[in-house]
Amino acid sequence: MHHFKLLASLECVRLLIQNLKSKIGMTIRIHFLPDNVTADAEVGEALLDVAERAGVLIPTGCLMGSCHACTVELEDGEIIRACLTSVPPGKDELTINVFSDPTW
Ligand code: FES
Numbered sequence: 001m002h003h004f005k006l007l008a009s010l011e012c013v014r015l016l017i018q019n020l021k022s023k024i025g026m027t028i029r030i031h032f033l034p035d036n037v038t039a040d041a042e043v044g045e046a047l048l049d050v051a052e053r054a055g056v057l058i059p060t061g062c063l064m065g066s067c068h069a070c071t072v073e074l075e076d077g078e079i080i081r082a083c084l085t086s087v088p089p090g091k092d093e094l095t096i097n098v099f100s101d102p103t104w
Helices: 002-023 047-054
Strands: 027-033 037-042 071-074 079-081 093-097
Touching: 027 047, 037 047
Parallel strands: 027 093
Antiparallel strands: 027 037, 071 079, 071 093
């Protein structure tokens, strides 16, 4: 019985933290195009990790920002290198267009 109460308390704390994170903008919903795959991500989480967790393949090469194999496009048209990018703060949602570069 004591064990059950402890587990219930831990679950309450987990839900409370999850709720607080979403309220203060620590959790962001990421939409990956063109397949329209959605994943929730934490601010500061590596974009490549979020994509992998969502089952979205972003091609990579050097993982150091040099080769541009991991280039993706944000909803505002900005081109970024996913290997250098983490989930930014201050947004509820982020759309990322994963297009394939025929040279890779
Ligand atoms: S993997 Fe080479 S620039 Fe990102």
